[in-house]
Every structure is written in structure tokens, then in C-alpha cells.
Amino acid sequence: MMAHNKTFLTIAAVLALSACTDKNPAAPTLTIKVTPPADYSVDETVHLVGSFNDWALEGDKAYPLRADKGELSATIPVTEKNVFFTLVKNKDWQLMPANEMAKSQCIYLYQATGSDAEMAVHIPLWTGDKPLKTAEPSLSGSIIQHKDFTLPQFARSSDIYVYLPKSYQHNTHKTYPVLYMLDGQNIFNAHSAHSDEWRIDELLEDLTTAGTLDEMIVVAVPNSAQRWVEYNPWDFKDRDGKARQGQGELTIRSIKDTLKPFIDSSYRTNPQPASTGLAGSSLGGLMAIYAALAHSDTFGFTAAFSPALAIENMDGKNVLFEAIKHHQTIGNSKIYFDIGQMEYGNYEQIEQLNSLLLKQGFNPENLKLVKDDVGRHCEVDWSRRFPAALEWLQAGI
Known part of the structure; x- marks a missing residue:
């Protein structure tokens, strides 16, 4: 009889639990x-x-x-x-x-x-449809265009845009740090942007006026139709599984050996590495980290927004992680890097990048990792994170 009662109680408990479960609200x-x-x-x-x-x-x-x-x-x-x-x-x-x-x-x-x-x-x-209207130019502040600027490293020319701070014209004795930004067509102008623009000119106009950021010169360097190759610093496996030779070193050289000397001679810049930065997103972010690794003698601070972390070599190994593991010298560049959680589904790869840089000898004070739970892979969110990134990078300039 006691065993029977135990069985009855067990069945009653299961039924009660099922009833409670049925009452649980469905997901919204x-x-x-x-x-x-x-x-x-x-x-x-x-x-x-x-x-x-x-x-x-x-x-x-x-x-x-x-x-x-x-x-x-x-x-x-x-x-x-x-x-x-x-x-x-x-x-x-x-x-x-x-x-x-x-x-x-x-x-x-x-x-x-x-x-x-x-x-x-x-x-x-x-995407791919015929436009219903043309995007209007959206430049703010003082922006100078250098049309068809020759880049001998690639035997081609490119339109370079230079943003000058508000005080540049009247404070004639002041020199300014310089930030070079890749994918330059997306930086200042909605008319030339591939998608949304970063609105760097509007941000700097507002934030420097408010005293949130220090003034600086920003040089927008556009990519070419060969971006996939020009923004890969190492040889890599392309989307079709074929071996490709990266030309990222030539891209950095075009800035370091040709564009930077021109900017330094044409404008009142502080040419020292501590006052010279490079920023980019996606593959441009990969390039920014490469600049900190291989060209810290020129770029004292870099910003990598959503850097491309899935590029592999023909052996199936991550090109960036392999480069960091085998890099012999560590410079003093400050590196800001960030990612949105949805971009790779989690933060594992960006955390691995941070760990590798620390293991290789980077000063923890020179690294700034930002994880953005609502971050997406687009200019809207990179622009949103830009002010805080620059504020951190400017400390000590």
C-alpha cells in the first residue's frame, strides 16, 4: 500500500509540474x-x-x-x-x-x-538597382581635395581629402597630429561613400568645439577596385580557395613614403610617430594592426574597427595570428581595436588577438579592446565608436 501511495504521489508530482510548464508563457x-x-x-x-x-x-x-x-x-x-x-x-x-x-x-x-x-x-x-536619386555632397568644415595624387607604388593616382581643424587658419604657429584613414571615400562624404559615411568631419567639428577631443588633421585615403589585395598585408587564400599575394605592404609604403612626406611638407603637422596614426575598418582594420606591428616607427597609434579576423593562408591558418606569433620586434604603438558580438557570433577571436599581442610583449597600457554587444559591421557603428576610440588614442599625444 505504501509503495502504491508513493507511485501515486510521483505521478501527481509529474502532472503538477506539467501543468506549471503549460502555464509558462511562450517566448515573445x-x-x-x-x-x-x-x-x-x-x-x-x-x-x-x-x-x-x-x-x-x-x-x-x-x-x-x-x-x-x-x-x-x-x-x-x-x-x-x-x-x-x-x-x-x-x-x-x-x-x-x-x-x-x-x-x-x-x-x-x-x-x-x-x-x-x-x-x-x-x-x-x-543593392545593384538603379538609384532613385543622387547622394548630395555632405562635407563639413575645411576639407582640401588633392585630385589625382600619384601613388607610384601602384602606378596609379587617387583623390586625397584632407580635413583641417577649425583653428588651423588663424593659429598659424600651431602644429597638429595627423590621422590617416583607409577606405577614404567613406570618411567625409555621403556622395562618394559606398554605403553610409563615417561623418568624421561633422564629429570632429562638434567634438573639438565642445572640448571633448583635441584638434587634429585627418587624411582620407580611398581604396581602389583591388581592395581585397591592397588591404591584405600577407599572402592569403581568397574566397575561391586560390592563393593570392597580398599587397598591404605596398599600401602602407604608399602612405609612409609618398603621401606622408607630402602632407608634412604641405601642412603644419607634427610628423613624429607619436603624433601620426592610421585607422581602418574590416580589412582596413587588419591593415591598422599590421601598421602597428611592422611600421611603429611611423605610426605611433592605430585604430582597428571590426578588423577582419577570418583571413587564412593556404595552410588554413589565420594570417594575422600567425604574423603576431612570428613577429620579432614589438614597437610602442598604441592599438585600439573593437568588434561587435554579432560579427563572429562571439568574442573568441578578438580575445585571442588580445592575448597574442600581450604574449608577444605589447604593453597592456597600449592596448584597448572594446566589445560592442550591439555592434554591427558597418560605418554607422564604427562612427558611433570613433569618438571614444580617438579620445583614448589621443591621451599622451
Whole structure:
């Protein structure tokens, strides 16, 4: 009888637990309502991809949008604090949301509220479409263009833009530190930017006026159509699995041996390494770290925004990590580097980079690692992190 009672009590406990479980609320949902371009056809497919489904376009995790009266929608469960997502047309990663100027847009971010929600997304165009209008120039402050500046290292020329601080014209005895920025077409001008611009000119105008940042000269150095090669310092395996010879050293040499002497002779600069910096994002961030490793005699401070951390050599080894392991000399460059959590799914690689630099002998006081839980791989977020990065780098200049 006692055993029977124990069995009954066990069954009752299981049933009670099941009843409690049934009463637990389901995960909140997010309904994303998309207004597609005006020429949208029902023959086109549009998929919602993001952190919620491992960015899958195929299989059980795929989220094709449903069409209803000219609007597309999908409802997803929200199980994470920050949901990152974008849209893909016809399952082609080259066809993603663009603005009216046909410039690619940053990945969308939804921050959970704990309850069901809706989010409206308007897509004027897809990347590759013909622009509906032309982006207007958006230069602020004093910016000088040096058109067709010759870079003998690449046997070509490039348009160089130089931002001068507000005090430059009237404080004629003052010299200024210089920051060289890669992917220069994206730095100052919405008209030339591939996607969004960094708005470095507007930021410096506002922040130096407020006294938050010290004044400096910024030189925007655009990339060429061969960016993938020119911004790789080491030989690497390309996306097709083929061996490629990196020309990153030539890129640094073009700045160090040709552009910097011109800037130093044309403007009132402080040419010393401690007052000379290099900044870049993605592959440009990889270049910034390379400059700190191999050219600390020129670049005393560098900023690597979302550096490319997945480039491998033909042996399948990370080119940056291998270079750090085998680097013989450690300079005194200050290195700022950051990453958004969603870019690689976690912070493991950026933490490995930090550990390798410390193990190789870098002074911990010269390293600044920033982890951005809501950071995305785009100019909007790099621009947002720029002021704090520069403030840290300027300390001691």
C-alpha cells in the first residue's frame, strides 16, 4: 500500500509540474512588416535572415516573407536580447536592402522589450538597382581635395581629402597630429561613400568645439577596385580557395613614403610617430594592426574597427595570428581595436588577438579592446565608436 501511495504521489508530482510548464508563457514574438521597392513582383522571393535563425536561407530555419496587400511580413520568436536581421531577395546575398541612392544599408537591430512587438522596415531599393536619386555632397568644415595624387607604388593616382581643424587658419604657429584613414571615400562624404559615411568631419567639428577631443588633421585615403589585395598585408587564400599575394605592404609604403612626406611638407603637422596614426575598418582594420606591428616607427597609434579576423593562408591558418606569433620586434604603438558580438557570433577571436599581442610583449597600457554587444559591421557603428576610440588614442599625444 505504501509503495502504491508513493507511485501515486510521483505521478501527481509529474502532472503538477506539467501543468506549471503549460502555464509558462511562450517566448515573445517580433512581427517584421516590410514595404518592398515599388517594382516588387510576387514572383520574387524575400527571406528574413538573422541571428535568430543562424542566417539561414534554406531548410527548416528559413523564413520566407508572406505577401499581403503589397506588404511582406514574418513573425519570429524573440529569445535573445538583441536581434540582428536583414532581408535577402531571391536567395542572392548580393541583393540586400539599399537606400534611394542604391547604397547598401546596415543590418537591422531590434532590442527586445519582453513582449510581442512589431517593426516596420521600408526598402526603397535592392543593392545593384538603379538609384532613385543622387547622394548630395555632405562635407563639413575645411576639407582640401588633392585630385589625382600619384601613388607610384601602384602606378596609379587617387583623390586625397584632407580635413583641417577649425583653428588651423588663424593659429598659424600651431602644429597638429595627423590621422590617416583607409577606405577614404567613406570618411567625409555621403556622395562618394559606398554605403553610409563615417561623418568624421561633422564629429570632429562638434567634438573639438565642445572640448571633448583635441584638434587634429585627418587624411582620407580611398581604396581602389583591388581592395581585397591592397588591404591584405600577407599572402592569403581568397574566397575561391586560390592563393593570392597580398599587397598591404605596398599600401602602407604608399602612405609612409609618398603621401606622408607630402602632407608634412604641405601642412603644419607634427610628423613624429607619436603624433601620426592610421585607422581602418574590416580589412582596413587588419591593415591598422599590421601598421602597428611592422611600421611603429611611423605610426605611433592605430585604430582597428571590426578588423577582419577570418583571413587564412593556404595552410588554413589565420594570417594575422600567425604574423603576431612570428613577429620579432614589438614597437610602442598604441592599438585600439573593437568588434561587435554579432560579427563572429562571439568574442573568441578578438580575445585571442588580445592575448597574442600581450604574449608577444605589447604593453597592456597600449592596448584597448572594446566589445560592442550591439555592434554591427558597418560605418554607422564604427562612427558611433570613433569618438571614444580617438579620445583614448589621443591621451599622451
